[in-house]
Amino acid sequence: MTDVGISAFPIQTGFRVRQVDLGRDGSASTIGVARWLGDARERLRLRRAERFLAAGRFEPFQILFVSQSFERLAPVGSVGTDVEVHTGVRRIGRTSFTYGHAVFAGGERVGSGEATVVLGGAAGPLALPDELIADLTDLRLSESDQEASPRPGAERRRRDRYTHFLPLRARIGDVDLNQHVNSVELAGWYDEAVAAFTVRAIGEGDGRRLPDLPPWSYRIQYSGEVTYPGDYEIGLSVLSFDADSVRYELGVFRGDECLGVADATGPRGELPDSSLA
Structure with a gap:
């Protein structure tokens, strides 16, 4: 930008x-x-x-x-x-x-x-x-x-591009006047996927506070309709990382069909090398 x-x-x-x-x-x-x-x-x-x-x-x-x-x-x-x-x-x-x-x-x-x-x-x-x-x-x-x-290539819309998946179900409150899941709500789904990944990577149930590492930037591309009712999955992979930040690739799927992709960058925090590699 x-x-x-x-x-x-x-x-x-x-x-x-x-x-x-x-x-x-x-x-x-x-x-x-x-x-x-x-x-x-x-x-x-x-x-x-x-x-x-x-x-x-x-x-x-x-x-x-x-x-x-x-x-x-x-x-x-x-x-x-x-x-x-x-x-x-x-x-x-x-x-x-x-x-x-x-x-x-x-x-x-x-x-x-x-x-x-x-x-x-x-x-x-x-x-x-x-x-x-x-x-x-x-x-x-x-x-x-x-x-x-430039728009992401076709490889970004393949399920095997992603290593982690989070199932989500559209709610009626997510739907806008076009009968689609609202773009802000869909961005929130991507946030949910990153949060689920960081919780798994750092671990929960050990008495520590849950990680709070949401992305500070998103670039989102749309290619299909995310509607209600519907069951979906958010795919996530780590593209790269350094000492301070992590770059994620994400996609929203209905079965094998990709309806959109996103690139996100956020803080690394305590995420270990083993979970990011």
């Missing part, structure tokens, strides 16, 4: 940290940051596009993620702390566009992220209407980067 100056972002949205945003360390979690970014996008008003769609001049569609990424750069304090999400548009294509975000608290940059979106019709992605392109152009970041991140 390219570091763009605060003055480049045309839209600012204010939030206050809530209890649901906090991690076990008492500060806002990486998933909490992802929730703020999603809420900031929900509040954006795209006036030309809204009038065009209200007139019924566009075929039925769903707003779908192609990918998103988010990271926590610094701890954000307790409940009630004021944060600001600054939003702009990095890239505009014919069938997709990409938001860019920066999160600030007390004048310090504490998070960032991106999200690439398509309008999905019955036959696949739809060409963006001119009215939407005009709205997005008004939000274009003056310092935006034009090159999209």
Whole structure:
């Protein structure tokens, strides 16, 4: 995620940290940051596009993620702390566009992220209407980067790529207006898989406090629908590690079908070499 100056972002949205945003360390979690970014996008008003769609001049569609990424750069304090999400548009294509975000608290940059979106019709992605392109152009970041991140290769969607699996069942509370598991809830599934791995790696039941090593960054790609009802598995492998951090590869599976993958980086803590190798 390219570091763009605060003055480049045309839209600012204010939030206050809530209890649901906090991690076990008492500060806002990486998933909490992802929730703020999603809420900031929900509040954006795209006036030309809204009038065009209200007139019924566009075929039925769903707003779908192609990918998103988010990271926590610094701890954000307790409940009630004021944060600001600054939003702009990095890239505009014919069938997709990409938001860019920066999160600030007390004048310090504490998070960032991106999200690439398509309008999905019955036959696949739809060409963006001119009215939407005009709205997005008004939000274009003056310092935006034009090159999209490469999508993971087909090998990432194979079950045998992953060495650990965590079964999960979709809950009705996970489902959004598109009848899919919400993107923030799905990110939480990846967090669950990392937590389960670290608990197994360090060991539990020996009187020590359970490890708290959630990733501080995610890059997520979507390739299928995660819906309710449904039973799923999150696959996890360790890609690399050093003295301070661990890089994970993750995938969400329904049987042998991979519905999306993620790359995550988090703290190493007490994770032993034997569990990471």
